[in-house]
Structure formats: C-alpha cells, structure tokens
Amino acid sequence: MDSQDFREAAISSIDEIINYYDNISSRDVVSNVSPGYLRTLLPTSAPVQGEAWATIQSDMETKILPGITHWQHPNFHAFFPCATSYPSILGELYSAALSGACFNWICSPAVTELETIVLDWLAKLLCLPGCYLSTGSTRGGGVIQGSASEAVLTAMVAAREKYLLETVPSDLSEEEREDVIAHKRAKMVVLATNMTHSSTKKAALILGVRFKSISVRAEDGYALTAPVLASALEECRAKGLEPFFLTATLGTTDTCAVDDFRGISEALEAYIYPPGSPGEVWVHVDAAYAGAALVCPEFQASTKIEQIAKFHSFDMNMHKWLLTNFDASCLFVRNRNWFVQALSINQAVYGNAASDGGLVTDYREWQIPLGRRFRSLKIWFVLRSFGVEGLHGYIRRTVKMGEDFAGWVKGREDLFEVITGPAFALTVFRMVGDGEEMRNERTRALCERVNGSGRMWVTSTLLDGSRFAIRFMTGVRSTEERHVRAAFELLVEVAEEIVNKK
Amino acid sequence: MDSQDFREAAISSIDEIINYYDNISSRDVVSNVSPGYLRTLLPTSAPVQGEAWATIQSDMETKILPGITHWQHPNFHAFFPCATSYPSILGELYSAALSGACFNWICSPAVTELETIVLDWLAKLLCLPGCYLSTGSTRGGGVIQGSASEAVLTAMVAAREKYLLETVPSDLSEEEREDVIAHKRAKMVVLATNMTHSSTKKAALILGVRFKSISVRAEDGYALTAPVLASALEECRAKGLEPFFLTATLGTTDTCAVDDFRGISEALEAYIYPPGSPGEVWVHVDAAYAGAALVCPEFQASTKIEQIAKFHSFDMNMHKWLLTNFDASCLFVRNRNWFVQALSINQAVYGNAASDGGLVTDYREWQIPLGRRFRSLKIWFVLRSFGVEGLHGYIRRTVKMGEDFAGWVKGREDLFEVITGPAFALTVFRMVGDGEEMRNERTRALCERVNGSGRMWVTSTLLDGSRFAIRFMTGVRSTEERHVRAAFELLVEVAEEIVNKK
Known part of the structure; x- marks a missing residue:
C-alpha cells in the first residue's frame, strides 16, 4: 500500500466511519451473533499473497460489524459509557502515525511533555488539590495508564514499597531483612468495600497480598463511612493484620455512590496519627467513571473533592464519560517519587544523557509496561476541541x-x-x-x-x-x-x- | 465537530501524515529540543471555549513534531524498530471508531473472536508448536497484551498460582495454608539471565518475589545453555530456594542471542523429572523482537522453535518488527486455564448468559486490565495486506x-x-x-x-x-x-x- 493507495483507503474508511456514526441508531444495540460465528466466515490461516484493500474493507461491514455491540448507540444504557468523539479519533490517527516505543523522554520528548502538561490541565479542570499537579510542592503529577485496573495495580505496588520502606528497620542484615519482609507480607492487607470495583481485588491477587472487603450499608447509600472503616481497621488490628492500602471510590460501579472522603481521613487519623506517619495507609481514589463530572463546579462541591489532598493517588478514565477513546486512564499521584522508587529498573541499553542527568520524566518508571503510545494527543485534542x-x-x-x-x-x-x-x-x-x-x-x-x-x-x-x-x-x-x-x-x-x- | 467537519479534518490529517512519511528523511532522526521545551509553548490550562480544528492541527507541525524522535526514519538504527505501516494505521482508525470497553465476549463478540482467530493465524505463521493454538489439544491460545512487560507479568502471576496449586497440600486448614504460602513465597524465585530484558526483573519486583540473574558467557554467544542453567538450579536448591519461573529469550536486547531451548529443557528435566510434574518451572519465551523473524522458515529452523512445545508461554511483539502499530504484544499460552485460574474475578455487573454458560472466551481473564481495545483489527489488516x-x-x-x-x-x-x-x-x-x-x-x-x-x-x-x-x-x-x-x-x-x- 503506497501513499496514494493509503490516501484512497483512508478516505474510504473515514466515509464508512461517518456513515456508521450517522446511522448507528438503525442497528440493534447488542450483537446477536452466536459464539464462534466468525470462525466459520474466515480462512484458517493468513493469505500467502497480499490482498487488496477493497477486499479487506468489505469484510468490515459483512463480517465484523455484525459482531459489534455498539457502545456509541443512543440506546446503550449498560455499564458505563465508553464515549468517543471525532477529535479523539483524530488523536488516535496521529498517534498511530507517530508510532514509537516512547519509554524514555529522548524517545520522543513531545510524548512525555504533552502528557505532563495535559494531565496538569486535567487536574486543574477537575479541581484536584494542587498536590496532584506536576508543578506542585509535593512533586506530584499525572500519568496515562491503559485502564483503571493498571492504575490501581501501579498504586498498590508503590504503596507496598512505601509501607515496607517505612516500617522495616533499615539496620538489618540482608537475611534478617528478607525474613522481616516475608513475615510482614503475610500480614499486609488491602482494604476495599463490597462496592469497590473488582480491579482492587484483582490487583491484590496479582501482588499476592491479603484482601479484605468491608461491607457498606444501604442506609449510608452504599458509601464507605468513618464508623464502618474504623471498625474494619480495629478488626484488622485485633487479628494482627497490617492495612497498607485502601481504595476509596468516587462513583461505585453498582450505584455510583461516593465514599465519605472526610470520614475516611478521620478514621485513618484515629488509626495512625498524624497523617504522613510511617506506615500510614495509602488511599487510592477510584473515580474511573464519575470523576469526569468533576469538570463541573457543582460536582467538585458535592463530592468534596478538596478532601483528597490527604490521600495518595487518584484515577479517572477519560475513556469512559469524557469523550476520549479507550484507552486513557489518568492517574495522579501526590508524590511521583513513590512510583519511581517502586518501579524503576535500569538497563544499560536505555541510558541517555537526559535521563541519566535526572532532567526529565521517564514515564516507564511510573507504570508497569516499558513502552507507551502517544495517548496524550487525543486528550489534548478533546480538551481543546470541546473546551x-x-x-x-x-x-x-x-x-x-x-x-x-x-x-x-x-x-x-x-x-x-x-x-x-x-x-x-x-x-x-x-x-x-x-x-x-x-x-x-x-x-x-x-x-x-x-x-x-x-x-x-x-x-x-x-x-x-x-x-x-x-x-x-x-x-x-x-x-x-x-x-x-x-x-x-x-x-x-x-x-x-x-x-x-x- | 460534526460529520462534515470531521471529514475535512480527517482528510487534512491523512494528507499531513502522508507528507510526514514521504519526507521523513529530511528531518533529523532524534529530536533536539531541550527538556521543558513544550511547557513554554502551551497555555497553562485548557481553553474555556472550543477551538477550531485548523488551530489545533497547525500546532502539530510547529509544536509537536519538533519534539518527536522519528522511529520510522530510515536512519533510525537504535534499540529495536517500532515499525508501523499504512494498513496498520487503518486498523487503529477503525478500532478508535468502534471504541468500547470490550472486557467480555458480549461487549463485542467480534473483538474477542477476531483476536482468537488472528492469533491462531500468527501462531501457524511463526510455526509455533500446535499446543499454542486455541484449537490445539492442550487448550492453548493467544491474547494481545499491551507490551512484553505486561505479557511476562501475566505469565508470572499464572506461574505463581500454578506452582502454589501444585505444591501446597490441599488438605490444610485456611490458617495452615496461609502459613505455608507465606513461607513458600519467601523462597520462590524467578530466574533470568543477565541478558534477559529488564521486564522480567520488573515483574518479579511487582509480585514481590525473589529474582536471580544467571550470568551467561561470551563464549556461548551470550545465550543460556544447559550447564549454566543446571548450575544455577543447583545453587537454588542448595540455598533452599524454589525456582518457579524462567524467562528464555529468542533475541536478547543487547545482542539478539537465542537461548538454547533444548538445553534448557534438559537442565529442567534433570532438575524436576518428568516435565509436567507438580512444581515444574514455568518457562516463558520472550521473543519480543526477533520472534517476528519466525515468519521465515529459515529462522524457524535456526532457532529450533519446535523445542518450545515443552515450555509454557511465548510472547512476540508485532509492534516491533512486524509492521503493526504499538501496541500489539502477542502472548501465547499452552493451557489457557492457567491464566483463568490466576486472573478470574467475578463481579455481578459483568454477568451475562454467554460468559456464565462457559461458551465463550472472556479475555479479561487472560490479562491484568479489565477493558480492552480492538487491537486484532490492525494485525488482521497487516497479515492480509502484506500476505x-x-x-x-x-x-x-x-x-x-x-x-x-x-x-x-x-x-x-x-x-x-x-x-x-x-x-x-x-x-x-x-x-x-x-x-x-x-x-x-x-x-x-x-x-x-x-x-x-x-x-x-x-x-x-x-x-x-x-x-x-x-x-x-x-x-x-x-x-x-x-x-x-x-x-x-x-x-x-x-x-x-x-x-x-x-
């Protein structure tokens, strides 16, 4: 496919996409194919010789679209939205064209710098406390993750390392230290409620740490409150368990409840005082869906978002309710060093002057993967295009x-x-x-x-x-x-x- | 941006992208901006009112491209390639348009089914042993991950759970069981060589398990061989450590060495006999870059790829050397149940007839994230377009x-x-x-x-x-x-x- 072929193929694809969006309501919302439908329609192996674009493209309508459930359909009232928009699609297009494995700043400075900048824009727009901005005094900042699941896993790893650093004596021999850590790991516990998204439980499972589910009450609107948390913390203490991580939710999956952030702070302060003490519980705010509403001042007020200044990380998915293509999970941390100290791995082949000199952000140290796509482009396009x-x-x-x-x-x-x-x-x-x-x-x-x-x-x-x-x-x-x-x-x-x- | 605006914006973007590719060699390969260059060029917050596309687009050339390192440049000889192609870009375009959080089969059957099919195509093309196909007798199959780092982490979690299932007695009380597991975890160790990509070490760090680096020898071409592995295994045994995971590499980062797969099998069989015994060491093959060469029969022969039939998982990145946009890391497993038993989490809101009936694959159980993009489209387009x-x-x-x-x-x-x-x-x-x-x-x-x-x-x-x-x-x-x-x-x-x- 040369440039001219591509131009024709791309314009034809654009027209198909517009047609798809303009007429989406004429389709059934949910695909009604039977399991295995596609295997009967496709060959059993890749073609030996290349096929013409027209052949490939014609399969989209006849073979792929019947198997699509239409998340952009006006009658899609399931789960949460996975909203996209035309500016976001353009962001994906440019991102694909500029493809690179941008693990380091030097691998494309714009990829790192635009991410830092638009996540600061977003933090301001959501009225997050200043500690979550890259320019704030606590050395915070934002990073784009693939999903809220990766965000909570990343936060949990950072929390575990922070907890161990703070609570394991530093004057031990290597062997003693490993014993203490092994012993501690068996007692460390992640807290969440029975309304918390399953990604927190999955992250605990991946890390191999204990998970405790706290039952919230219908009369509290399924939100976590101070007395309920306080009693869970006491229960842990009685059993000799060490809570080190709590997911608080802004908009639970089942009912969109908002946990009581002030109450959570109070219960934690009563448990370990003062906040910031060694061994404090890391609080991660999962605002995957409803965090989008914080663009409006009335939701900043009703959720009391200023209360999260005492917490540690906050995540919201622009790819749910904020018109940006999956994936764009925006994770903010109050002190980026917590990520770096947990996730930094050096390998000679990645050395370069800017990184080695500590002049730049290398986002590979803020995430599980090494490489990364240019995902900030679509966020930038969406924020600018909609305003x-x-x-x-x-x-x-x-x-x-x-x-x-x-x-x-x-x-x-x-x-x-x-x-x-x-x-x-x-x-x-x-x-x-x-x-x-x-x-x-x-x-x-x-x-x-x-x-x-x-x-x-x-x-x-x-x-x-x-x-x-x-x-x-x-x-x-x-x-x-x-x-x-x-x-x-x-x-x-x-x-x-x-x-x-x- | 309405449909007509989008059409114009998209065509103009396509033309810019073609122009970028056609004239890429006139640019310096590596960006020469200074750290922080972009912040001085952009406003400090998102605009209140939406901006016109022309304004946004003009910033691409003036503000973004100076900060891009050009991975598609003919003089890019660094790292490994991050090759893209026009058919792949079209795949990203359609994927963006059909955006959904496709965590379950029913969320878009085509997203799941095309992935299973094209990964079978790919497995055949690479001449992987039949056990890695979804249609094989061992219930294997492939899944697209975001990066080789996520692939190795996923494999390592599955390996840990498999090892614990096989080696922890099943007749213990809950408390005894937790004790045994805590004790075991402190002794379990991940093996890799000093030439293995850092993602294995990072995965071990994330899971909080021990990591042992085995030094390979220049005279072996920096490949792992039977005697070197055997001696590392003996060292572990002498120290009371329990190896449960080994990354073998097909094309190391530093020198593209290929570990001796037959030798690895022999050393492992001597350590725990027969293969498949409880407590066997999970072998993950990291072929992130060089795996692409397996499309050619001469490389299937020279790497002795048939030897990996005794191993457990294999990963290669189509987004490195196989003309597909980042991200497309293709992870194959010999028995998909190993992933499901380690990563399955149920939540009421995700229940549906097809999943509950066990009729379909839900790829959320084969990966860390919940949601997923329609990444198989670009692989399908590339395989068909190039042949x-x-x-x-x-x-x-x-x-x-x-x-x-x-x-x-x-x-x-x-x-x-x-x-x-x-x-x-x-x-x-x-x-x-x-x-x-x-x-x-x-x-x-x-x-x-x-x-x-x-x-x-x-x-x-x-x-x-x-x-x-x-x-x-x-x-x-x-x-x-x-x-x-x-x-x-x-x-x-x-x-x-x-x-x-x-």
Whole structure:
C-alpha cells in the first residue's frame, strides 16, 4: 500500500466511519451473533499473497460489524459509557502515525511533555488539590495508564514499597531483612468495600497480598463511612493484620455512590496519627467513571473533592464519560517519587544523557509496561476541541437525562422503585411486588425482555447479595431525551405486561 | 465537530501524515529540543471555549513534531524498530471508531473472536508448536497484551498460582495454608539471565518475589545453555530456594542471542523429572523482537522453535518488527486455564448468559486490565495486506541489510571489531584500540559523535559489565541499502577522525 493507495483507503474508511456514526441508531444495540460465528466466515490461516484493500474493507461491514455491540448507540444504557468523539479519533490517527516505543523522554520528548502538561490541565479542570499537579510542592503529577485496573495495580505496588520502606528497620542484615519482609507480607492487607470495583481485588491477587472487603450499608447509600472503616481497621488490628492500602471510590460501579472522603481521613487519623506517619495507609481514589463530572463546579462541591489532598493517588478514565477513546486512564499521584522508587529498573541499553542527568520524566518508571503510545494527543485534542464549556454542556446534559429518567420512574410507583440515584447519570431501580422473590423475578424478567428486544441495552446488579436491580445509564453522547423517553416507555410497557402476567 | 467537519479534518490529517512519511528523511532522526521545551509553548490550562480544528492541527507541525524522535526514519538504527505501516494505521482508525470497553465476549463478540482467530493465524505463521493454538489439544491460545512487560507479568502471576496449586497440600486448614504460602513465597524465585530484558526483573519486583540473574558467557554467544542453567538450579536448591519461573529469550536486547531451548529443557528435566510434574518451572519465551523473524522458515529452523512445545508461554511483539502499530504484544499460552485460574474475578455487573454458560472466551481473564481495545483489527489488516510473502520479503530484506553492514564492518578491522552478529538485523560492534579502556573511550566517542550529527541514531550497551559497544539495527521499513551504506560511511569517517585524534 503506497501513499496514494493509503490516501484512497483512508478516505474510504473515514466515509464508512461517518456513515456508521450517522446511522448507528438503525442497528440493534447488542450483537446477536452466536459464539464462534466468525470462525466459520474466515480462512484458517493468513493469505500467502497480499490482498487488496477493497477486499479487506468489505469484510468490515459483512463480517465484523455484525459482531459489534455498539457502545456509541443512543440506546446503550449498560455499564458505563465508553464515549468517543471525532477529535479523539483524530488523536488516535496521529498517534498511530507517530508510532514509537516512547519509554524514555529522548524517545520522543513531545510524548512525555504533552502528557505532563495535559494531565496538569486535567487536574486543574477537575479541581484536584494542587498536590496532584506536576508543578506542585509535593512533586506530584499525572500519568496515562491503559485502564483503571493498571492504575490501581501501579498504586498498590508503590504503596507496598512505601509501607515496607517505612516500617522495616533499615539496620538489618540482608537475611534478617528478607525474613522481616516475608513475615510482614503475610500480614499486609488491602482494604476495599463490597462496592469497590473488582480491579482492587484483582490487583491484590496479582501482588499476592491479603484482601479484605468491608461491607457498606444501604442506609449510608452504599458509601464507605468513618464508623464502618474504623471498625474494619480495629478488626484488622485485633487479628494482627497490617492495612497498607485502601481504595476509596468516587462513583461505585453498582450505584455510583461516593465514599465519605472526610470520614475516611478521620478514621485513618484515629488509626495512625498524624497523617504522613510511617506506615500510614495509602488511599487510592477510584473515580474511573464519575470523576469526569468533576469538570463541573457543582460536582467538585458535592463530592468534596478538596478532601483528597490527604490521600495518595487518584484515577479517572477519560475513556469512559469524557469523550476520549479507550484507552486513557489518568492517574495522579501526590508524590511521583513513590512510583519511581517502586518501579524503576535500569538497563544499560536505555541510558541517555537526559535521563541519566535526572532532567526529565521517564514515564516507564511510573507504570508497569516499558513502552507507551502517544495517548496524550487525543486528550489534548478533546480538551481543546470541546473546551471547558463544551465539556460542561455534555456532562450536564447527560446528568439531566438521568434525572428526568429517575423522575419518570418515581412517577410510576405502581411498577417501579428507585433504589439509588439519579447519581452521575445512573439510576438503579427495580420492579415492585409482594416480597423480595417476586420483585427479583419481575425485575429479572424486565431486564431480559427489554434487552431481548434489541432496542436497548441495560445491565443489572445484585445489591446486598439478594436484591436484583437494573442500572440505567444515560451518559452516551448520541443519547437524546427522546431516546431516554422511548426507553422508559418500553420499560413501562414490558413491566405492565409482567404485572399483568402477559 | 460534526460529520462534515470531521471529514475535512480527517482528510487534512491523512494528507499531513502522508507528507510526514514521504519526507521523513529530511528531518533529523532524534529530536533536539531541550527538556521543558513544550511547557513554554502551551497555555497553562485548557481553553474555556472550543477551538477550531485548523488551530489545533497547525500546532502539530510547529509544536509537536519538533519534539518527536522519528522511529520510522530510515536512519533510525537504535534499540529495536517500532515499525508501523499504512494498513496498520487503518486498523487503529477503525478500532478508535468502534471504541468500547470490550472486557467480555458480549461487549463485542467480534473483538474477542477476531483476536482468537488472528492469533491462531500468527501462531501457524511463526510455526509455533500446535499446543499454542486455541484449537490445539492442550487448550492453548493467544491474547494481545499491551507490551512484553505486561505479557511476562501475566505469565508470572499464572506461574505463581500454578506452582502454589501444585505444591501446597490441599488438605490444610485456611490458617495452615496461609502459613505455608507465606513461607513458600519467601523462597520462590524467578530466574533470568543477565541478558534477559529488564521486564522480567520488573515483574518479579511487582509480585514481590525473589529474582536471580544467571550470568551467561561470551563464549556461548551470550545465550543460556544447559550447564549454566543446571548450575544455577543447583545453587537454588542448595540455598533452599524454589525456582518457579524462567524467562528464555529468542533475541536478547543487547545482542539478539537465542537461548538454547533444548538445553534448557534438559537442565529442567534433570532438575524436576518428568516435565509436567507438580512444581515444574514455568518457562516463558520472550521473543519480543526477533520472534517476528519466525515468519521465515529459515529462522524457524535456526532457532529450533519446535523445542518450545515443552515450555509454557511465548510472547512476540508485532509492534516491533512486524509492521503493526504499538501496541500489539502477542502472548501465547499452552493451557489457557492457567491464566483463568490466576486472573478470574467475578463481579455481578459483568454477568451475562454467554460468559456464565462457559461458551465463550472472556479475555479479561487472560490479562491484568479489565477493558480492552480492538487491537486484532490492525494485525488482521497487516497479515492480509502484506500476505505471508510480503512479510517474508520485508524480514529478509532487513536481515540482508544487517548482513551487509556486518560485512562492511568486518572489512575494516583496522577500525572495528564485530562483537556479535549479524543476528536478526542487529550487529554489535566496537572500535579497536590498545586495551579495553581505549576501545571503550573510542567507541563511546564514536557513538556520541555520529548521534550528535543528527544524521543517524544508534544506541549502545555494556557487555560483560565493561565492554562498551554500539548496537546497529536495520529493521526499519523505510531503511534501504543506501541508508545503511551512508551510515557505515559516516561511522568510518568519524572513527578515522577518532583514530587520528581529530
């Protein structure tokens, strides 16, 4: 494929993509292929001779798109959004063209420097405390990770090393030190709640450290509070366990609850005083989805985001609700040295004057992988193309649709009960009925039937271990009020059928 | 940015990208900006109002490109290539448009199924033993990871869990079991050589397990051999350590050495017999760069790739030498259940009929992150667009240039000494001189001066802890023989100046 071939192929691809976006609502939201559908359509090995682009491209519509679930579809109300936008796609395009394994500053200074700059822009936009900026006095800063899972793993490794550095005496022999560490590792424990995203548990599993799940209460809105945390810390102490890491969530997966950041600080201060003492518990804030709402001052206030100044790391995914292609998980740390001391590995072949002189940031020391893509480009394009006002408008519009939806649901208390929300464009509700079993059965049937229609996609969850509920999310950019209204009407129609045993 | 704006912006971006590729050789290879250059050129926060695309795009040439080191430049002879191609860029474009967090099969069946299929295509193309195919009898298969570092970490977690499952008695109480595991963890050790890529050491650091570096010998061509491994295993046994993981390399970073796979098997079989016994050492093959050469039968034969049938995992980066954009690290495992048993985490919100019924692959259980991009598209486009013959042609052409280069270097023994290679388009050489110190000084000066010219970029390494050497790689797609010839002439010119003390 030479330059001219590429130009034609690219323009044709662009046109297909535009056509896909312009007509996405004519497709079913969820793919309805059967497992194994694609193997029957493709050859069993790569072709010996190269194929023409037109042949390859024609397979996109006929073989690939039938197997796509459309995350940009206006009737996608499942999980959280994975919002993209045209400026972001352009960022991916340039990033692909400028491909390099940019593990060091010198491997492309712009890749490192733009990342530091746009993450400072983002930190300011979200009104994160100044300690998370690269220019702040605590030597903080941001780094783009592939996912919130990698972010929490990175933070947890840094937390473990920090904890060991602070609590293992420095005057031991190598052998004594290894004994103490082995002994400590068996007692160190990661804390999270039963509403915390599974990535924290997975990170603990990967590191091979204990994991303790703290049950939050429905009456606290499924948020972690000071007394609940304090009692979990006491339980650990009684068992001789050493908590070193806690994930606090801003917008839990199930219900978009926001943990009580001030309460968490108070409970931790009572446990180890003062904050910053050796052996303090690292607090990582998982704001993967709802962190996007912090672009609006009203959510900075309602979540009390200023309280996280005492915490250690904060992560939000621009690739969920902030119009940026997967992947763009933005991880901020209060002191970047915590990452470097845990993740720095030197190898002769990577030596260079700028790195060796300590003049620059080498992001390979802030992450698990070595190489990295130029992901800050798409964030830069999105922030500039939409502007702060454009982002405000988008977040507020999707939140408003969630409020409207929740209002309509509440208006039909003969059919539905709102369990939580609306919170951050998410409403969690279920059907009413005599007793838990009937409510669950009805809600399950409702979920299956509306999804089976192909006209919308919602996902479900199980609260308190037994309450089956539907999550309805209105964050997708193409979703308009009319789509939400139609979805609500479908829900009512099916719910009435269920109540009337049709 | 509406559809029409996007069309214009995208076409203009495509034209800029073509222009960039067509004229890349007119640029200096390595960026010569100073640390912090970009902060002085950009505002300190995101704009309040959205900006026009033309404004954003014009910053690419004026502010970003000066900070780019050009990995696609024909005079890029540093590290390993990070080769891209037009079909691969189109794959990234479609992937960006179809953005979703495809953690489950149902989140887009095509994303999972195409990945399984093209990784089978690739396994066949590389002539990997059948056990690494998804259709093989051992239930193996491939998964795309972001980098070789994530691949080795994933394999190491799986290896640790497999080892513990096999060696910790199953009839213990919970408390006894935790004690045994804590005790074992303190003794478990990861093995690698001093030529193994640092990602293995980093993975061990992340998991918090011991790491033992085995020194390989210059007389073995810096490859790991049976007697060297056997003696390391005995050393571990004598110290009461328990080796559970070994990285074997096909194409080391420093010199592109290939470890002796048969010898490794023999040493391991003598250590724990028979292979497959409980507590066997997991062998991960890191073929990140040179694995690409396996598309050619001559390299399948010379590396004895059939020997890895007794090993456990194999990883190669299509994003290095196989014309596919970063990131596309292709990890194969002999039994996918090893990944699933180590990395599976269930959360109610992800439940769905296809997953719960065990009908499909959910790649989130084969990796650290939850969500994932549609990365198989670009691999599919590359394999189809180039065809097997196209890939043969490219690999052989770049290998041939490496052989030519090494030949020329050998032809000037008054100036140079080839230390290793040519191997997989990599030659490692240094300047001659009286004594080690003079050789090192001269070689260091040569490296600095040719890089300082802006006309090429080579990287260096330190062999045996003291021999400074230049690595010269000819794998970039735009590199032609004339570029290699010119680079050689520049090296000669500068070397003569150094010898003549100019």
